[in-house]
Amino acid sequence: MASYSDLDTKYDDDFRSGLVKIKPFILDLQKQENVFLCRMWLEKLIKSEPSERALRNVYLEELCKHVKNNDLDAPFNTSPAEGALQPINPSSENRICNEKSSDQETVELIETSLCTDETNVDCQKDEPVTEEGAQSTDSEEECCAEQYCSSESLDSVPCVNTRVDSNTSYESVQEQLQTEVEEKPISSSKTSSNESLIKGELLQLKNENNSLKEEIKDKNNTIHDLEIERGSLNEKILVLNKNLENVNVELKQLQDFEKGFLQARKDVELWIGKYKILDARSSEMENSYLKKIEDYENSTRHLKTEIEKLRLNEEKITKPFEDQQLELELSNKKIEALEKERSVLIKMNEKLEKNIKEMTEKYEEKVNTQYKEIAQLKNRLQEECDRMKTEIKSMRDTSVKDNDEVKLQLKTEISDYKLKLANLTNEMNEKIRQYEAKIDTIKKTTEMELCMQKMTLISDFSVARQKELENIISVLDQKYQARLIETEAFKSESKGNQEINQEVLQLKIELDEDFKQESQLEPNIPI
Numbered sequence: 001m002a003s004y005s006d007l008d009t010k011y012d013d014d015f016r017s018g019l020v021k022i023k024p025f026i027l028d029l030q031k032q033e034n035v036f037l038c039r040m041w042l043e044k045l046i047k048s049e050p051s052e053r054a055l056r057n058v059y060l061e062e063l064c065k066h067v068k069n070n071d072l073d074a075p076f077n078t079s080p081a082e083g084a085l086q087p088i089n090p091s092s093e094n095r096i097c098n099e100k101s102s103d104q105e106t107v108e109l110i111e112t113s114l115c116t117d118e119t120n121v122d123c124q125k126d127e128p129v130t131e132e133g134a135q136s137t138d139s140e141e142e143c144c145a146e147q148y149c150s151s152e153s154l155d156s157v158p159c160v161n162t163r164v165d166s167n168t169s170y171e172s173v174q175e176q177l178q179t180e181v182e183e184k185p186i187s188s189s190k191t192s193s194n195e196s197l198i199k200g201e202l203l204q205l206k207n208e209n210n211s212l213k214e215e216i217k218d219k220n221n222t223i224h225d226l227e228i229e230r231g232s233l234n235e236k237i238l239v240l241n242k243n244l245e246n247v248n249v250e251l252k253q254l255q256d257f258e259k260g261f262l263q264a265r266k267d268v269e270l271w272i273g274k275y276k277i278l279d280a281r282s283s284e285m286e287n288s289y290l291k292k293i294e295d296y297e298n299s300t301r302h303l304k305t306e307i308e309k310l311r312l313n314e315e316k317i318t319k320p321f322e323d324q325q326l327e328l329e330l331s332n333k334k335i336e337a338l339e340k341e342r343s344v345l346i347k348m349n350e351k352l353e354k355n356i357k358e359m360t361e362k363y364e365e366k367v368n369t370q371y372k373e374i375a376q377l378k379n380r381l382q383e384e385c386d387r388m389k390t391e392i393k394s395m396r397d398t399s400v401k402d403n404d405e406v407k408l409q410l411k412t413e414i415s416d417y418k419l420k421l422a423n424l425t426n427e428m429n430e431k432i433r434q435y436e437a438k439i440d441t442i443k444k445t446t447e448m449e450l451c452m453q454k455m456t457l458i459s460d461f462s463v464a465r466q467k468e469l470e471n472i473i474s475v476l477d478q479k480y481q482a483r484l485i486e487t488e489a490f491k492s493e494s495k496g497n498q499e500i501n502q503e504v505l506q507l508k509i510e511l512d513e514d515f516k517q518e519s520q521l522e523p524n525i526p527i
Contacts, residue, residue: 011053015045018060025067034072036194037079038063043201044080055085062088317486324479331472352453356446370435374428381424
């Protein structure tokens, strides 16, 4: 015997297979009214309650018989009544009772009414609907349902090849029926009104499907959020486990510490007994030391008063020194500023020297060019002299010794050449003197410019800064002399303080010697 849930699933599977089988017979109906009545009865059966599964299958069996004969008799010739399904005849009631008692009989009755051979029909079970299942309605498995129904109620009629998906619902079958029926022409106004009603109901069903899909999406989002929270909780649990491990380690350390503490407590109790013995003996020694301590305290009080006086004197002396140190720091800062200005002036001097060097190099180049010109003039003069000498020699050789006129001409020419040479030499010497005078004047002017620039810089720097330095030096000298006077007074006072310190040291030495003597006389105490 199958369980109650298995029986319900079988009823649902048989109902789906019956819907698939009746579909081609509905499409073959000649009257359009019969088609709409079939659709209305199918909607009634689809919307029936779960407790009416067995009666629903019986209604579908009877409707299949009528549709196969192409005539709708009672109760299918009229629209279905509202409310629960009612049995068709008394025999059907007995059959429903028998179906509830035995599972296999109900399955056989429905299967024999729909098809004879189970091998020719693939009846697929209902699977849970998810987002992926709802979206995968296009991927269907083909199921060849070519058969001949050989039961008493159905003649041998070939079934049309149909496609049934594992996720098919009543609504999908209804939509297929609607699309195929709408292809046929509508004959009357009654059919159009029925179609509008059916379309409205179909739209409602589609809206319900969409709302269910949205609810499934929301639930998936909530599941995702819960998984994230679970991950965070797992991380927190790991952290807590680590903290527990650390706490356990600390507890072990505390237990070890308690053990050591107990042992130390026992040792302390032993030492307390020994300490009581020593305390009794030390009380006797304390009485003797108290008298010495009182004397020592009186002497120390006297010394403290004197030390305070000395401290006050030191403070009076150190205050002006601190003021002087601050002034020295300020003077050092000013000196640093002056050094910076000095470095700037040094850089300026370096730049001036570079400029002077460049100017001198330029003047030297000019002088060298002028010397070269003078050398060229000398070479020209020598060449002309040599040329004149050669001409004179040639004239002497060629001339007639006895011709006085020629001699006079030669003498006049020679005198002219000598005058020219004298004039050229004088011009050359004058040019040399002029160039040398120019060079001397240029050197003197450059030296004077450098001296003037240096003097202006030094005067600007020295006039303002020397006064400040003189003022600072005069103030420092006055403070230094006052400091010397104070140090001499402090030295005279420190001589008296040294005598007091020597007396204090002598008292300390005497007390230490007394303590050593008493400690040598005392017996050793066993511990």
